[in-house]
Amino acid sequence: MSTPHNQAQMGDIAKTVLMPGDPLRAKFLAETYLEDVKQFNTVRNMLGYTGTYQGKQVSIMGSGMGQPSIGIYSHELFTQYGVEAIIRIGSCGSLQKNVHLRDIIIAQGSCTDSNFAHQYELPGTFSAISSYDLLEQAVVKAKEKGLNYHVGNVIASDIFYHADQGSAQKWASMGCLGVEMESYALFATAAHLDKKALTLLTVSDSLVTQEETTAEEREKTFTAMMEIALEIA
Numbered sequence: 411m412s413t414p415h416n417q418a419q420m421g422d423i424a425k426t427v428l429m430p431g432d433p434l435r436a437k438f439l440a441e442t443y444l445e446d447v448k449q450f451n452t453v454r455n456m457l458g459y460t461g462t463y464q465g466k467q468v469s470i471m472g473s474g475m476g477q478p479s480i481g482i483y484s485h486e487l488f489t490q491y492g493v494e495a496i497i498r499i500g501s502c503g504s505l506q507k508n509v510h511l512r513d514i515i516i517a518q519g520s521c522t523d524s525n526f527a528h529q530y531e532l533p534g535t536f537s538a539i540s541s542y543d544l545l546e547q548a549v550v551k552a553k554e555k556g557l558n559y560h561v562g563n564v565i566a567s568d569i570f571y572h573a574d575q576g577s578a579q580k581w582a583s584m585g586c587l588g589v590e591m592e593s594y595a596l597f598a599t600a601a602h603l604d605k606k607a608l609t610l611l612t613v614s615d616s617l618v619t620q621e622e623t624t625a626e627e628r629e630k631t632f633t634a635m636m637e638i639a640l641e642i643a
């Protein structure tokens with residue numbers, strides 16, 4: 411078996427998958443942290459790997475950027491490969507003064523400007539939330555490690571270069587901690603399929619101070635978030 415976007419066979423992928431947006435972050439993680447690593451996907455260069463971390467089987471695969479992309483990959487992982495949990499490990503822009511560059515955001519919930527949830531034909535608005543079980547474990551690890559972390563809402567936007575320059579400020583005024591582009595679709599897909607999902611984000615830039623990290627830093631240095639994800643996988 412395989413899917414249009416994943417050449418893996420059933421059994422090639424662990425029950426928990428870590429998903430960075432960037433497939434090169436997946437490669438870096440697999441090469442840095444996993445033992446006995448096997449690559450299971452190269453289709454569209456959306457690299458996927460399975461190996462062991464401290465004796466536990468874990469998979470890591472890129473999701474691509476945006477809700478349609480993570481919607482495809484998460485749906486296939488949950489429905490075709492027996493995956494039970496996906497932990498997104500991404501970068502985000504800070505929307506709040508007290509959320510600094512390289513801080514970690516543990517997304518409790520996700521808002522969106524996307525119409526992703528329209529497919530469910532609900533008679534209202536779906537609030538997309540993370541798995542409490544995974545969230546609690548991530549908080550415990552972040553505390554143990556003495557990291558600067560924040561737990562709360564994020565905005566998963568379909569738009570990176572927004573025509574409305576005030577858009578981020580409007581979400582900030584509702585308490586959103588950061589802006590990224592995948593969490594809502596991931597949480598909604600997991601809810602629909604009765605699976606678990608969590609998003610961990612490292613702040614790569616600040617929409618408040620305009621500070622930013624480099625692309626290389628985003629690929630290789632967000633290790634604290636990666637280690638939390640590996641430990642709770």
Ligand SMILES: O=P(O)(O)O[C@H]1O[C@H](CO)[C@@H](O)[C@H]1O
Nearest residue numbers: 430431432475500501590591
């Ligand atoms: O670093 P990743 O996981 O790709 O996440 C963020 O970075 C991308 C935009 O640069 C979007 O995918 C956004 O969600």
Ligand SMILES: O=c1cc[nH]c(=O)[nH]1
Nearest residue numbers: 501502503589590591
């Ligand atoms: O989606 C994203 C990711 C990082 N920084 C942003 O401003 N937006």
